[in-house]
Amino acid sequence: MTLHAPGPGHRPRAAVAMSPDAAAAVLDPESLAALRDLCDLAPLPVLDDLTTPRAKAVLADVELLVTGWGCPPLDAEALRSAPRLRAVAHTAGSVRGMITDACWERGVEVSSAAAANAVPVAEYTLGMILLTGKRVFEQARDYRESRRRGPWLRTPRGVGNHRRTVGVLSASLIGRRVIELLRPHDVEVLLHDPFVSDADAAALGATRVELPEMFARCDTVSVHTPLLPTTRGLVSRELIGAMPADAVLINTSRGPVVDQDALTDAVLTGRVRAVLDVTDPEPLPGDHPLWECENALITPHLAGSLGNEWRRLADLAVGEIARWAAGSGFAHPVRRERLAFLA
Incomplete structure (x- = not known):
């Protein structure tokens, strides 16, 4: 027609x-x-x-x-x-x-209006990258409980955002915007996207890597891939297990992209931390252990436009x-x- x-x-x-x-x-x-x-x-x-x-x-x-x-x-x-x-x-x-x-x-x-909706999701992601790098949530919790400032000159050298390595999973509208927002910060950005070349990644301001390398090297991995038959469970138990100790996984895409059980196991042991604006299922059951876990921050699918x-x-x-x-x-x-x- x-x-x-x-x-x-x-x-x-x-x-x-x-x-x-x-x-x-x-x-x-x-x-x-x-x-x-x-x-x-x-x-x-x-x-x-x-x-x-x-x-x-x-x-x-x-x-x-x-x-x-x-x-x-x-x-x-x-x-x-x-x-x-x-x-x-x-x-x-x-x-x-x-x-x-x-x-x-x-x-x-x-x-x-996906391009417009990508803006607040990327802003949320940037905020969480910087706040978790500084361990703001944990330090605020400890400060509230103790009502006194701890020995700040003994802060571990892994805390902070200077020269952290951030992985962006998928050069989607949101992923690209996150990379753009990270440019003023002193971080190294790794990108995995099978449809992006090394040259294209470099033009965006990132280094293209394969998934195993991203999860093994990054202090923070932020997931921005759409949920497709080929991406369901893409963030597997093996990849989560390869993350460095105290690394952070941020997911603002869709819950089923991540192996929820594998992530739960890793977070409950304290080996990794997680910021989840989406889960599988959504919301999680009321008795799910992540609700009470200090290493997980779960927000109610609020990263998008509100x-x-x-x-x-x-x-x-x-x-x-x-x-x-x-x-x-x-x-x-x-x-x-x-x-x-x-x-």
Whole structure:
């Protein structure tokens, strides 16, 4: 099916398709006003069920969907209700589960706010790299318990961030951003990504290595690979066992990328430390030993956009829609051929 691109001055008919909670979080009044300046936006409430009579009536005239968390799959049935749909501007990261083969077969253009969502994840990662290198969490706990400063001149030489070695697993959007944020710091960055050459890694500011070398050499390893059939359990018991004593594993990608049982064993023995924004399963069972383990910091999947950071997602989507409506195409397109490598 051939879809004709819009041109300058075009005001597409658009609708918002996501959960009401997602819409309330991401699309504040200013963002909605910006969308209405660009589009003939269907009146709220948002579409969170594409099979209702109202949804079908709205979809019948829609050229563009502004989607987000909780958007139902845009499958063949949904597309039959939306014969004019030509583009999707997604206000979150992954489009898995929402964009189906039917969209690609029609030629629907898809944009994602993954680049915007990568920013806070990378910031979280940088913060955790520096804080764990300084052993801030442990020292704050000890200080709270003792109410006095310890013998700071006897601090072990392994504490601190001077010339630490940091491994970044995958040159994803987030992984690349982490490497960029690490540039001002006096650390060595190792990168593992089978799709990145030595020269490309060097251009990013890292040294490309194979997985065993990364885990054997790094004081901190930060996981940024998407969860794919080939990456499930990628961070194996063998790799975790090769980490230096007191090394830190940070995971902000997906829990199943890491062998959770192997990591638990290593953390419980005190050999390694872990910062986990994702786990397998998520959340962990209430009686899981990592909850009470002093060597593990578990956060509730908060590294991605939250609070005022949602505005960055909306701003990116608005900018994408402005480009698309003017005939310039998306700056952050999602390509069908790249889906197998994306989160």
